[in-house]
Amino acid sequence: xxxxxxxxxGVECKYxxxxxxxxxxxxxxxxxxxxxxxxxxxxxxxTPRIPAEIQGGDGKDVLSGRARVxxxxxxxxxxxxxxxxxEVLKIAQLANVEEAILKERSPSCGKCQxxxxxxxxxxxxxxxxxxxxxxxxGIRVKTEEDLY
Numbered sequence: 001x002x003x004x005x006x007x008x009x010g011v012e013c014k015y016x017x018x019x020x021x022x023x024x025x026x027x028x029x030x031x032x033x034x035x036x037x038x039x040x041x042x043x044x045x046x047t048p049r050i051p052a053e054i055q056g057g058d059g060k061d062v063l064s065g066r067a068r069v070x071x072x073x074x075x076x077x078x079x080x081x082x083x084x085x086x087e088v089l090k091i092a093q094l095a096n097v098e099e100a101i102l103k104e105r106s107p108s109c110g111k112c113q114x115x116x117x118x119x120x121x122x123x124x125x126x127x128x129x130x131x132x133x134x135x136x137x138g139i140r141v142k143t144e145e146d147l148y
Contacts (some may be wrong), residue, residue: 004036005036009021012047039088039108040084044083049072052072053069054069054107054117059114085130085134089133099139100141102130112127
């Protein structure tokens with residue numbers, strides 16, 4: 001069983017109400033069992049929503065209380081991101097998920113890169129909150145970019 005970021009499947013759950021539809025991923029998933037997830041919605045955030053980025057570290061730091069997730073308007077949404085990550089982990093554990101394919105650079109789903117917290121489109125090394133918790137529990141995390 002594979003967890004998949006719902007936005008990559010065409011679900012309009014991205015912060016701006018659009019998706020990151022990826023037809024190559026759809027083709028890759030043919031004849032596989034998968035579950036769509038959106039950690040930010042599972043954490044209680046609406047769509048659309050104000051963009052958020054991790055400040056002071058990455059997803060692992062958010063989980064340990066050393067970093068925060070903040071919207072472009074300055075609102076702290078850390079708890080919603082942690083709640084969403086924990087809900088995704090519950091789904092993964094209930095479904096015996098071994099792998100997740102998540103959206104790179106997302107503050108929830110990024111595997112190797114996230115935005116730097118300045119809201120200027122700058123990238124830094126790091127992982128999102130959901131990617132961090134899944135990896136902590138031994139679930140392989142890939143991104144749509146790993147399929148190429």
